[in-house]
Each structure stands twice: as structure tokens, then as C-alpha cells.
Amino acid sequence: MKKHETDVLVIGAGPAGSIAAAMIHKAGYNVMVVEREKFPRFVIGESLLPRCMEVLSDAELLEAVKREKFQEKFGAKFMRGENEVADYNFADQFTKGWNWTWQVPRASFDLALATEVAAKGVPVSFETTVTDIKIMDDESSITTVQTKEGITEEIAAKFIVDASGYGRVIPRLFKLDKPSSLDPRKALFAHLADPNRDNFDEPNRIIIVSYAPGTWVWVIPFSNGNTSVGFVGSHDFFEQYKGSIEEQYNTLIEDHPYLRKRFGSATRIFEPRKLESWSSISEKFHGKGYVLTGNVTEFLDPIFSSGVMFATVSSHLASKLVIRKLDGKEVEWEKDYTHVLQSGVDTFRAFVTAWYDGTLEKIFYTKNPDPLIKRQICSVLAGYVWDLENPFVKEPTVALKRLVKYIDVREKFAPQS
Numbered sequence: 001m002k003k004h005e006t007d008v009l010v011i012g013a014g015p016a017g018s019i020a021a022a023m024i025h026k027a028g029y030n031v032m033v034v035e036r037e038k039f040p041r042f043v044i045g046e047s048l049l050p051r052c053m054e055v056l057s058d059a060e061l062l063e064a065v066k067r068e069k070f071q072e073k074f075g076a077k078f079m080r081g082e083n084e085v086a087d088y089n090f091a092d093q094f095t096k097g098w099n100w101t102w103q104v105p106r107a108s109f110d111l112a113l114a115t116e117v118a119a120k121g122v123p124v125s126f127e128t129t130v131t132d133i134k135i136m137d138d139e140s141s142i143t144t145v146q147t148k149e150g151i152t153e154e155i156a157a158k159f160i161v162d163a164s165g166y167g168r169v170i171p172r173l174f175k176l177d178k179p180s181s182l183d184p185r186k187a188l189f190a191h192l193a194d195p196n197r198d199n200f201d202e203p204n205r206i207i208i209v210s211y212a213p214g215t216w217v218w219v220i221p222f223s224n225g226n227t228s229v230g231f232v233g234s235h236d237f238f239e240q241y242k243g244s245i246e247e248q249y250n251t252l253i254e255d256h257p258y259l260r261k262r263f264g265s266a267t268r269i270f271e272p273r274k275l276e277s278w279s280s281i282s283e284k285f286h287g288k289g290y291v292l293t294g295n296v297t298e299f300l301d302p303i304f305s306s307g308v309m310f311a312t313v314s315s316h317l318a319s320k321l322v323i324r325k326l327d328g329k330e331v332e333w334e335k336d337y338t339h340v341l342q343s344g345v346d347t348f349r350a351f352v353t354a355w356y357d358g359t360l361e362k363i364f365y366t367k368n369p370d371p372l373i374k375r376q377i378c379s380v381l382a383g384y385v386w387d388l389e390n391p392f393v394k395e396p397t398v399a400l401k402r403l404v405k406y407i408d409v410r411e412k413f414a415p416q417s
């Protein structure tokens, strides 16, 4: 059997895997990446947050992404009915940081990152699937992989970064999966040709359309002229739509005036697809000889486009700790990794909950919002969820509830026209 040796084995070549590989390689350690699929491959998650940019820059991957000329993203716009719009421009945000990012077809984005990682000298083995991992007493490991030719090989590593996303390699093998506290949801989505987009909205925003209570739509324009349009709601909501996935998707578009006008007759670039019950969580984010990064740790909900941000930020942080460990220094994983990551996840969890219970819609669509509060919320939407100067980061649930109470009182005594 063919055997390989490396300092760090990275499982998965999505954004989390590429960031880890680039960072650890930059520090002078040997890294190998194994990826189950052949790239480019489709994955959902196309709207990035500005907080990703710091990580891409530090991992020296930013220039490679710039070369792809993806659609720039300057903010997020929420729309309800014909007239209610809440536009969050990242340039107005409270926390100092990046004020733009990209909207990306992930097949191209992930390929650009993985290609750049390989160009730096990291071996990336595509169509190579992890099937088993054995951790030794000294924290080193032997990972069994199967190549596309069906050949079994072994990789001896001092440490493993599991960035396998929805594959959930270590949580599955080590039985770490636990149920999410969020309600299960479903998405129907497709990429559509969008030649008349200039008649509707600026392309440099993700648009979130409030479709029905608890149901919303993402509209993410790409620089190639296509736009990703996806519906997210409860299983019960989708139950009322009959027929094939394509028929359901077409009816959903037809039933909404804005979507009908913009996409009613649009060419479908691929047939609509569905995804369901994606929220997942792992019991722990690290263990003897491994750390989990990206979606494997926890994935909440797509509403605020936080997935790739957490994938990149968690991998960035984890890689620094892996390097520390390989340098022979002490690492306090729980304090320096889990708690840090968890605090950011908890802020978004509060926002996700407030979105589905209607609190955030009330805040977004109130007339004359307080400019400072809007800037603070904007920073959360940009992914700056570790800035404790921001009350919506420090105590998100309290701050959101307090704000809604204030809006209620204001509307009671000075009804909005």
C-alpha cells in the first residue's frame, strides 16, 4: 500500500481547507490536501461577507481571487412588498474593516483558491476520499483514503484539519454529530440568465426578498451575467407547492411580482435543485490530533451569508494554533479556538432567530432608523462579529429586543405614515 507522510493533513478543498493549507504552508510546514470531488464542483454559498477579505489577504490568496473578476458586493438589501427596502451599505459600518467583498459562483471561487494553494507547492489530491482515521497516543494519525482509481492509500500526519464541510468526516467517524437547535429548513434554487438586471437593481448587492412569513429569497448577481435565485422556508411552506422541483420553482417565481418581472421568462442555467435540513453541529471543535474548521463545526442558516465567513475565519484561527502546536508551544484549544468561534456563531444565531421570529423585519423596515444603530447592525451583516464595542455583538439578543421595544413605543406614540 502506498504511504505518505506530512506534518498536516487537510481534508477538503473548500474555502476552509484552502485557507488552512495556505496558512500552514506559509509557516514552513508540510501540508497535504485531499478532496473527494473533481474541481470545479458545484457547492452552494455564493454571497461572501467583507470579514472574509482579511483572511484571504493574510493567507495570500486575495490576488488569485481578484484575477477572477467576480461581481463586487458592497452591501445587502432587504425588500418586502413593493415599497419597503432596507439597504445596508458596508461602507457605513460601525466596525473598522473591509467594506466590500464578492458574489461568486462557488465552483470558480473554490477552484481559484485550490489552484493557488497547489501553485504555492501544496499537493492537492482531487477525487481522493477519506474513509478512515486512526489517532495514535502521541496525537499523530493514520488516515486511509481511496483514490479515484479505487486504490487505498495511507497518510501519516502529525495533525489533521478537518475542513470537509457537508461531508463531516471526523464528526461522522468519531460520532460527534449532535442535533441543531434551529428548525429544519429547505431551499429551492437555480442560476438564471439575468440580461435585464440593470432595469431592476444594482448588481453589487445581495437582495433578500421577504416572500412570506418565515420564507425568503436570495438574489445574488454574478459578473458572468447570471444570477442565483433561491427560496428558503420551512418544509410546511413548500408542502403547498405541487409538482416537480422545476414546477414548484417556477410557481414560486410567478407568484411574486418582482421575481416574475425579473425572472419569469429567464433562461435556467441549470434545473432547479433542492437542499434540506442543513443545520448541523459537532459536539466539539477539536480533539486529540485534530481540529474541525468551517461547516464541520456548525452551520446555522443561509439568511445572512455567514457560511464562508465562518469557514475562512475559523480556518485562519485554527491554522495559527496548529502552527503554534507544531512549533512545540502550548495551545489552549477550548479558550483560544472554541470560545472565540462560538462567540461569533452565537451573535449570528441571535440574528437568525430574530429574522425568523419577525424581530429583524420590524427593525429593518422601520421608517427613519437611528443611523448609529443601523451602522452597528451593518457591521454584524458584514461579518464583524467579534467587535465587543458593538452592542449587537456584545449582547445581541438583549440589544435586538431592546430596539424592537423602542420601535414599538415610537410607533405607538408617533404612528408611521
Ligand code: FAD
Residues within 6 Å of the ligand: 011, 012, 013, 014, 015, 016, 017, 034, 035, 036, 037, 043, 044, 045, 046, 047, 048, 049, 128, 129, 130, 131, 163, 164, 165, 166, 167, 168, 169, 187, 275, 278, 293, 294, 295, 296, 299, 301, 302, 304, 305, 306, 307, 308, 309, 311
Ligand atoms: P465546503 O465548501 O463544503 O467544502 C468541503 C469540501 O470537503 C468539499 O469540496 C467536499 O467535497 C470535501 N469532502 C467532503 N467529504 C470528504 C471526504 N470524505 N474526503 C475528502 N474530501 C471530502 N454561505 C455563504 O457564505 N454565503 C451564502 O450565500 C450561503 N448560502 C447558502 C445557502 C444554502 C441553502 C446553504 C445550505 C448554505 C449556504 N451557505 C452560504 C453556506 C456554505 O455553503 C458553507 O458554509 C460553505 O460552503 C462552507 O465551506 P467549507 O470550506 O467549510 O465546506
